[in-house]
Amino acid sequence: MNDQKLAAAKAEPGSIGEHRSTPASTTRDSINPYVLLFFMLIAAAVATWLAPAGEFTRTIANGVSFVVPNSLKGMPQRGVLPGFVFVALARGMIKSAPIIFLILFTGGALAVIEATGAIRCTLNAIVKRDLSSRITTIVIVCAVFSFLGTLGVVNNSVVAFVPIGLLLAESMGLSREIGAGVIYLGTYSGFNTAILNPVTTGLSQRLAGLPMFSGMSFRIAVYLVFALATAVFLAIRTRAYRVSGEAQIGRHRIDEAAPSSSERLSVRHLLVVGILLVCLSVFVYGASSSHWAETEMIATFLVVAVASGIVGGIAPSKLADTFLSGCARLIHGALIVGAAQAVSIVLSSGKIIDPVINALAGMLAPLSPTFAAIGMFVSAALMHVGISSGSGESAVLVPIFAPLGDALHLTRQVSVQAVLLGEGFVNCFNPTSGVLMAVLATAGIPYSRWVRFVAPLLLVWFVICVVAIAIGVAIHWGPF
Template sequence: MSNNAKKENKDRKFLNPNGYFIIMILILLAAIATWVIPAGQYDRVVDSVTGREVVDPNSFRYIEKTPVGLFDAIVAIPLGIKSMSGIIAFIFIVAGATALVKSTGAIDAGLVALVDKFKGRDLPLLIATIIICSLLGSLLGFAQEIIPFIPLGVALALSLGYDKVVGFDIVRTSTWVGFAASTINPYVVVVAQQMAGLPIMSGLRYRIIIYFIFMIISTIFFLNYAKRVRDNKQNSVIFGYESGEDQSKFKIKNITEFTIKHKIILITFACGLILSVYGVQAYEWGTNEMAAVILITGIIAGFIAGYSPNLIAKIFTGGMSEITSGALIAGFTGAIAIILQQGQILDTIIYGLSQPLSQVNGAITVIGMVLLYSIITFFIGSAAGRAAATLPILIPLSDILGITRQTTVLAFILGGGITNMIWPNMIYVLSFADIPYSGWVKHIWKLVVILIVIACTAVSVAYFTNYGPF
């Protein structure tokens, strides 16, 4: 290898650092912040209407510092893994069940048949996938639940001549956009409206309009990028990226016949997914129940394929092992929140970010709320956690400033979802598509900016029209 080639390879590795390396840097920065930022605390009280523990907005006070040392910061990593155990378990189980279904050849044969059917007509297939995934985010609050299906989207995109980013966009990014423009998402809309004392599902028509605007803009963005990549591979933001990971999980096997058995397996798997979605909506299922249904579906698929119990177990555990790196990095990101909590600076950060909003009024305030939530999402990834920590502060503030509570809830919904697509906390999601974070930022930052501008415009319109009922 020439010196120039060695230098180029070295530079590329520097520009595409490992996700775990980035998370470790963030963990250290969080620990340093506990020494620099003053500790502060709000009192927590139980809301008589919702029964939730919320912040008393008038109770903030500075307290004695409890900085986190280097050793405690490292201890926070296994604690973070423990705190994220539910999500990690869900990812492992669904990945294992999906591996069972995929090993039968049903998914590969189905994709080959789908690609053949849409040969030369990729657009309808891409758009249909984008719409379905975005609705899962907007209506049902799918986020982590879609992660195990990212490799399937990547495999589909690669088989059509695109890159991994296109596959990630049509499955995960579209879900993100749908989540950011939540219409009836129970984890965001219902929780926020309950805390604000609003009628559940009120203001739906305006949120539907915003969802359509978000999806039209995002779909055009995704398809334009896909076209550029297909026209010239060098237009890919990950062109030249070399990964040490096994790429076989992104390849569709060369299967020519789509058999009856394959169809029965896919129908069984689809029924499991539909039942999971129905359970979320009808019975308020969480990831535990969804994982159980999908696990049962995977096992049934194995028996339909004629597998022995031992072979089912072997394939299932093999599927889990393939996503170990991506699943565990979720626990590493959980360490950041634990460090901020142990250092007691999370409330200080919320207090500091909310104070400027009390100094202005009108449309500037609601725009500020969107930007505030865009930042807070970095520190509090959970939508319910953001609601409990911030809405008790911002709802009384909006009452004082003459801003409708529905507008404040809208700012919470929009601002809290968009920047999830770019904050480093989601690096672990990218690992399931083997996409480097630097290439991802290069790809997605324009869409993030566009959506934030649209969100700021939307809440401004809400402010001037007294978006309600109150």
């Protein structure tokens, strides 16, 4: 492995919660998402002087504002001045403060858990459990990472676990693609639905005025289909694979990058994992019964961090340092929420966001609600190539898609899911994703070969997305 790839493989993988590019892991030719968002912000400001202004009539139901279809009324032009662009950035950060702190504290808590070694040792124990059955082992590891992905525990930090997949593949005479795929594809089969991920699902639902993590039953069903399809794909690839000289992985390269596996799984590690699961379960109950939201989830992650640090034997000062370093690793992904929110603020201040929605509704109106929702999904997928941050894209699209869905007689839950599935579908072949590029560099897999490897699974994922959206429209998936 050359020096450049070694540097990419050893780079800090970011952390947990969302799919994004980081300055340390972006490809040389990719555009920083903050730069892209700033250009979008300038374009939005210019558009307020050119596009016609107007506003929908809105009604309030259960504390949520809904658009009244076909109620757009024109108004005088309200172009914003250049200085307001920077005011909008400040307002976006302030308005997004609860989500920003939730993202930061998520990173802090999970950094503490990582420092205890609980996740690493648990995964190592699972990997070493049974190497005699290749397919059984591949499916088990895929299922574990899928579960971690849908909880938002392992997303960007998946890079750190890829060497485990490579060691697993080598021990069973399998290819690099299968070794990287069982970790990366497993994780993002869960991330596609992100049942309890506060940075994607939680953020999108709050932007749409939905209760946090509402609609979970249907989302769990979709998650299970994604996970099953991915496990079957990897099992078929494993069965069909024949060992070739080209497919062998140099053990010296893997041992150099692999996490230490000398530490054995202990009772202390199991207690840390138990604390995480119990706290998440308590929050799910609180969110469904008492309408817990960002504040309570921030508190939950504080409890997770403190309790895990104490049980894991981390000294108080080191615990605080570890928590803060975990927060720091997610600043890039957290602040992008506020930057993206600034785009919506500029469009709203210029009163042109409703005419944009009306124009989109006009284009989609001839379509059935099902095809309109699928159109939202495709739009979100294309947008994700430019904005590889899940939270950043949600902050841009959900404020537009939620009222657009109102105008097209779609539930807001369906509109939100169209955005989330669009983001999730693209992740595993997005050339602007720093996380994917880091994974491929670590595994020594050329991008073109990776795309050929995952192409059949991507086709299946696309079908699952379309069917899930169609079912959501048919059942009027809610609560609204």
